Amino acid sequence: MGLRELKRERTRRLIADKAFELFCHRGFGRTTVEQIAAAAEVGPSTLYRYFPTKETLVLEFVEDCLMGAVVWFRGQPPVDLPDGLQAVIEHVLEELERNPDRVRAVYEMADQTPSVSAHLQELIWRFREELTEELVRRLSGPDPQLVEFTAALSAGSAMNIIETVVRMWVENPDGVEVKELARRAMSLLRGGGLPAPGDNAGHGL
Amino acid sequence: MGLRELKRERTRRLIADKAFELFCHRGFGRTTVEQIAAAAEVGPSTLYRYFPTKETLVLEFVEDCLMGAVVWFRGQPPVDLPDGLQAVIEHVLEELERNPDRVRAVYEMADQTPSVSAHLQELIWRFREELTEELVRRLSGPDPQLVEFTAALSAGSAMNIIETVVRMWVENPDGVEVKELARRAMSLLRGGGLPAPGDNAGHGL
DNA sequence: TCGATTTTGATAGTGACTACCATATGACTG
DNA sequence: CAGTCATATGGTAGTCACTATCAAAATCGA
CATH class of the missing domain: 1.10.357.10 (Tetracycline Repressor, domain 2)
Structure with a gap:
């Protein structure tokens, strides 16, 4: 639909992909949410809006x-x-x-x-x-x-x-x-x- | 066996029982570990030695x-x-x-x-x-x-x-x-x- | 009673997650 | 195009689960 939904899906995918990348590289426990947010170039609050945990x-x-x-x-x-x-x-x-x-x-x-x-x-x-x-x-x-x-x-x-x-x-x-x-x-x-x-x-x- | 094992089991039961009591009364999310430890009259560190989470x-x-x-x-x-x-x-x-x-x-x-x-x-x-x-x-x-x-x-x-x-x-x-x-x-x-x-x-x- | 081992409690710290608010951005109306 | 509204974002401050460490206390064996 609109440009909003597009960007929403795009950032969602970006966050998930970067997270998976970091998890595979450093391990789940050794990766902080802050690092994931930084890798996806979003704020931690934004990340939590897309993924509750x-x-x-x-x-x-x-x-x-x-x-x-x-x-x-x-x-x-x-x-x-x-x-x-x-x-x-x-x-x-x-x-x-x-x-x-x-x-x-x-x-x-x-x-x-x-x-x-x-x-x-x-x-x-x-x-x-x-x-x-x-x-x-x-x-x-x-x-x-x-x-x-x-x-x-x-x-x-x-x-x-x-x-x-x-x-x-x-x-x-x-x-x-x-x-x-x-x-x-x-x-x-x-x-x-x-x-x-x-x-x-x-x-x- | 010794007095040690006895007290261990006793405090373990005490913690678990007090915890369950508080959970039933205030709900799981509304009960903090600190409150459970206080109710069982032990320190939080002791509680975590018996129950990892x-x-x-x-x-x-x-x-x-x-x-x-x-x-x-x-x-x-x-x-x-x-x-x-x-x-x-x-x-x-x-x-x-x-x-x-x-x-x-x-x-x-x-x-x-x-x-x-x-x-x-x-x-x-x-x-x-x-x-x-x-x-x-x-x-x-x-x-x-x-x-x-x-x-x-x-x-x-x-x-x-x-x-x-x-x-x-x-x-x-x-x-x-x-x-x-x-x-x-x-x-x-x-x-x-x-x-x-x-x-x-x-x-x- | 003395020494060795175990259990405890306190302190400080990390990190996941929440609530809140000011700002910015895309969407719709005149 | 300008104005307005709804939504998305980022930052701040805070709570709480959980960890690491260490000194003090309790228990056990001799």
Whole structure:
């Protein structure tokens, strides 16, 4: 629209990029907000108007991937529940795979800095909440509590699969094919959250 | 043991209790660490020696329940994977149900304060990590990557069920029976993370 | 009781974050 | 183009969580 929105987006991107740059170079803990503001050539108060906390500067990309997938799913036509979950999972993974370095950097910072890890996990749970809400909207059933329950568990399964696949991918970038892992996870999800009775069950514990 | 360990545990409990009291009375954000230290009649530095962050003062109880269940499970004899997960889930839920008010208070604070929510979610993920580690130790298989994958997904399913049940219980304390919800979740887990094909599948989405 | 170890409390300091205000800048009207 | 309004910005001052350090006090072993 106007020139205002343009500059807003521009400075927002500038701040986030400079922040990520500094975080990768000096580490999250060794970088002060003041330094980021100086690098982006804005005042600290301006920075805080765009990003409420230091952690959001790190997690914006992941947040866009997760929440974007929910928004995308909201616009999709009705499908079966397993198909819908699979679609959401694949959508998220494809978006994340678009910037492998950024994903790895985020998880690295989360491993080193507890507060980043905490905010990352909270972001993932918020994704589950949003997805649950959408599933409830789509599901129908006589018992509303059962619908809520099923939706929450299903969304949680999707979250679970995404986190597991991404975590294994991050920890072993070259030895793991996201597509292959996702495919295995899909079959586990469809057959059940656990190894199916006739499959690889019977594992002694 | 000695008098030292005794006093240590005593002051630790004292600080945590006074903190929880103040949090419930004035709210998490309106209570300063200095006030907590004063209420427990210790210096702020002493408080920080026992609790690294303000949030840990809120979450100690939940952490004990979750991590205690993993430790308990570690001492259990080998069982089938679904049975083991069910046992862990029930153990956690029973421990949480022992102090309903405390659980509700924690979730209330988490809903009001983002940082508390973030640390709660991170705690839950740490529970998943610990459980995954124990499952890997117990599981056997030719492909170590598949073992890791199965363990992580299974532990995630347990985490998912616990969080879903507890959340519904907290949001509707009188209308939800934890035992009943847990039973439904168990059958969902055993039959699959999603409604089984012959059960309540076919929901339009 | 004496010496070694641990626990405590106080002090000073860093840095994230907030509230507030004066200024500047893009947007709309005559 | 001039004037006016809404919004964005930067600076200041302040709160509070948290850290580092160190001397004093409490506890333990002999």
